[in-house]
Amino acid sequence: MRGYIPWITAVLVVIADRVTKSILLARIEPGGWVEVMPGLAFTHVHNRGIAFSLFADGGSLTRVFLHLLIFTSVVIIAAMVVRHGHHSRLAGMAFGLILGGAVGNLIDRIIYGWVIDFIHVWARIGARPFSWPDFNVADASISVGAVLLIINELRGHRLDADHAPDSD
Numbered sequence: 001m002r003g004y005i006p007w008i009t010a011v012l013v014v015i016a017d018r019v020t021k022s023i024l025l026a027r028i029e030p031g032g033w034v035e036v037m038p039g040l041a042f043t044h045v046h047n048r049g050i051a052f053s054l055f056a057d058g059g060s061l062t063r064v065f066l067h068l069l070i071f072t073s074v075v076i077i078a079a080m081v082v083r084h085g086h087h088s089r090l091a092g093m094a095f096g097l098i099l100g101g102a103v104g105n106l107i108d109r110i111i112y113g114w115v116i117d118f119i120h121v122w123a124r125i126g127a128r129p130f131s132w133p134d135f136n137v138a139d140a141s142i143s144v145g146a147v148l149l150i151i152n153e154l155r156g157h158r159l160d161a162d163h164a165p166d167s168d
Helices: 002-027 060-084 089-111 137-154
Strands: 033-037 040-047 115-125 128-131
Touching (some): 002 060, 002 115, 060 089, 089 115
Antiparallel strands (some): 033 040, 040 115
């Protein structure tokens, strides 16, 4: 069963990402803002760049390069799942989160040419507001998956080729 964990996780992430973005598209216009509670709002932002909107102002050649880079990343992540996703449940879940997040954002790029971001988090410290760049379920999954891979490594579940699958 452990070999299926990354694939099931990836599919669930893609479904959650598509559902949340569909709800957003039906309820909030581009540029819109709905405060949920202090420090959290739902927005509707089109991210034409990569993480944190890097390279968003690039021309069409930059966008083609970004699309190729992202597609290549998805292929590499899928290969990592095949090679290492069965080593532990934690590694399987981590790879599934990363793969599902990458596929979710790749779907946006294929359909729209950009990624839909909609979660906006901020905090006010004294009189100064601090804001995190807008993100989505796919982005959060990639980040959580990366943290889980680090935890997996710290627990001693190495991802090298000589490591036999463990029994957890």
